[in-house]
Amino acid sequence: MTVAVFFGCAFIAFGPALALFIFTIARDPLRVIILIAGAFFWLLSLLLSSLVWFIAVKASRQEEATAQKGLLIFGVMFSVVLQEVFRFAYYRLLRKANEGLAAISEENLSPISIRQMAYVAGLGFGIMSGAFSMINILSDSLGPGTVGIFGDSQYYFITSAFMTLAMTLLHTFWGVVFFDSCERNRWWAVAVVLSLHLLVSGLVSPSPSHRSRAVRTHNTCADKRP
């Protein structure tokens, strides 16, 4: 592993998110705050779901690998559901804040629309999700070692980077669709977002299919684009 791998994977995973941040968010302080608060909400949901998973693991018998795998899958599903719940909670919070901002401003217009907030919130979720998935891998890639020397896939870093990219963008799109469907009370669309999130996170298969998993996720990504 070399510095080239590090930079390559880092830019694959975070390049678009960084570009979106620099060109659309960095100038406006309110958007930056909404972004970081979105990241915070995602973090909270992760915290609670890992608490639940941890308790489940400690309560179960630890020797069986299949049981552990099953618990992990349960943990993933629960985490996804909790993330969507927190997304909804963030939506409610932003709605309230929006009303407040509108009331306070001179023309009774909020400086930011709910759609922009949806995009920024989704990006916040996505960046945090991507960072948590990828940062440790990136820091490992700077050190010595050979990927897949024990028979695992040698494309681990690249597939991780692409998956992180996909998840970041997906979170952004899901944020937009979610907030919009909440605004218009289209609950079926919310259910679609939830089920797609479950689908993507649940795409688990044994190691050789890393590439296929990435391709499937990227297809989902393409469909979600509004």
Added chain:
Amino acid sequence: MADEYHQNNVSSEDTETHCRPAEPGGAAGHVQGDTELNGQPPSTRVIQAEDDDDEELTLKYGAKHVIMLFVPVTLCMVVVVATIKSVSFYTQNDGQQLIYTPFREDTETVGQRALNSILNAAIMISVIVVMTLILVLLYKYRCYKVIHGWLFISSLLLLFFFSFIYLGEVFKTYNVAMDYLTLAVIIWNFGVVGMICIHWKGPLRLQQAYLIMISALMALVFIKYLPEWTAWLILAVISVYDLLAVLCPKGPLRILVETAQERDEPIFPALIYSSTMVWLVGMADGRENRKNKSSEPESPAVPDQQAEDDGGFTTSWVGQQQHQLGNLQSTEDTRREIQGMPSARPSADPSDDEERGVKLGLGDFIFYSMLVGKASAAASGDWNTTLACFVAILIGLCLTLLLLAIFKKALPALPISITFGLVFYFATDNLVRPFMDQLAVHQFYI
């Protein structure tokens, strides 16, 4: 070295955030109040509308001010984390400890270790409290020269000695050969320019950069010399202390601020990071008064006097009230004072609103960076913990500033951020890390 810590301790009181209410009748209520306007008699509505305008102004600048603080806090944390991850000196246990934490933590039993760390934290906090009281007394009895000299010596030691050590360790890490002559020239220039920028005049950005560097150096010293459990305990206790000292009626910091207000003086602007100072230097009285007003949305003072050893980085110094350099000597008081601008001010000058800056005590910087640095040093090499603590601290700062906009009085900056930071550190390190590791192994993405 003892001086610095003493000074640090003394200035802890100053670290509360002070926000003088700009409008005496300002609706200190909700930022989002709208429904109350409905169904009310027109006269009340007018008053409330005016109040809301004031609130709107506060809010309009609120987001910008939050970002004006996010950037330096982030920079300080980045410097500390980068140093911790690359220079191993600051994570090595040399067996040395500060004189304020005499008990060792390498004991046989867990109970003994816990007891030692509690004793260490108790000693450190009592030193801080004593220093704060001494500072309040010195200020009350107008011993300004003593305070000024003390801060000067602290910052001298920090700018020259600590940065010399830091540079030496960085050179060792990267195996850079350096002769003493070049080193002397570098350190001399760095230190002298720092002293000038901080205690006198200088470009705003340079001054801010020096304050950030000083805070980072101090945080690194704490990370190195405070043992593990003692450090976490101190963080927790000092945020409680900050809360009490700033908000209780008999709290030393509050007394300090009120004294400064009575005397119509600024508290010493040392050890405060301010975002819009440069144009305040050398201004006449009229401007100064307006400046005072603009110093309202100040951030919580830093409770940690430990920053003292930075020696009065008089950021606010240049900024606010120091329009008369002659006053400088006499008004080198607690940092708090700076925020506690006297209430005898003319009404807000609208043209100043755009230039209102925001202030945060350096102790806040130091403790935030110390938390994040400790998280990156101690959390099994895990970056997720560092990231989680970073986001938690930023959100805490955001909430504190929101409260500041609502309540318009001095507020402590440490409690909310440090609480979030500690909660997220322990939760992420113990709960999230194994979960994320398992997910990464099986390549699950959530």
